[in-house]
Amino acid sequence: MKHQRRLYMLSKENFDRWSEEYDESIQKSKGYPFEGYYDVLGYVQGKIKGQGTVKVLDIGVGTxxxxxxxxxxxxxxxxxDFSExxxxxxxxxxxxxxxxxxxLNEGVPTExxxxxxxxxVSSYVLHHFHNTVKMGIIEELRNLLYPKGEILVADVAFENEEDLNRCKQKCGNEWDDEEFYMIGKEMTEALEKNGLESDYQQISSCAGVLSIQSNN
Structure with a gap:
């Protein structure tokens, strides 16, 4: 399945160039968009049960x-990942x-x-996709889950529109209008309409985790 959307904020070549310095740049980052980055990753890691026996697919694995x-x-x-x-x-x-x-524009590989x-799992990837495209990606991925499996999407995200606007105003020129940030309330409602059980947890002022359960 191919997802129609705009180009990435950064090209594959730019991510290639960023790769060796990515971890260090995250460590040095303060505030939006990576506020609470390690807390977000820790929350996702804590949701993975039976780690010695589970299979995990990381969409946008990065480094x-x-x-x-x-x-x-x-x-x-x-x-x-799209970056070698x-x-x-x-x-x-x-x-x-x-x-x-x-x-990911080309869908998930056959293998x-x-x-x-x-x-x-996915971390800081889906904000490059319009929300309607996010839904299509989630629909595709849920077919890859074992019964009682779970999708965990960690990203720049907000509980509601008011929180997003508050962060946008605070960030001023640092705010990226080219990206599509999740609104937890909107995503859970949209997923419910599609028959999917989900919940959203805000972790930092500008990041959260969307959990989607398998219906199998």
Whole structure:
């Protein structure tokens, strides 16, 4: 399935160039958009149960920041990213993980569609997609879950429109109008209309985690 949307804020080449400095740049970042970054990752990691036996697919694996700890705990990690050099950095952290290079605009690779997962996770990726496209991606991914599996989407996000506008006003020129940030209330309501059970947890002033349960 192909998702129609605008181009990425950063090209694949720019992400390639960013790859070696990505982890350090996140550590040095303060405030929007990465406020509470490690708390967000920790929340997702804490939701993964039975780590020594589970299969986890990381959409937009980047340098492996999110799934590295899960890998150390024995989880089987599969990672998808459009940047070859980001994958190279992730492989250093998780040498036995399985990686695929493909743009999410082209959907999920056939090899991944032939698998099933206990958890599908994503961190700071889906804000590049319009909310209607996010829904399409989630619909595609939920078909890859085992019964009682779960999708966990961590990203720049807000509980409601008022919180988003408050952050936008505070950030001034630092705010990125080119990105599409989740509103937790809107996403959970839209997912419910599609028959999907979900919940949203705000973690920092500008980031949260959307959890979607399998209906199987």
């Amino acid at each position: 492996g920041q999110l799934t590295q700890q899960l890998y150390k705990n024995g989880a089987r990690i599969f990672g998808l 050099k980001m994958i190279r950095e992730a492989r250093k952290k998780m040498p036995e993980a399985v990686f695929f290079q493909q743009d 991944i569609r032939e698998e099933k997962f206990d958890y599908i």
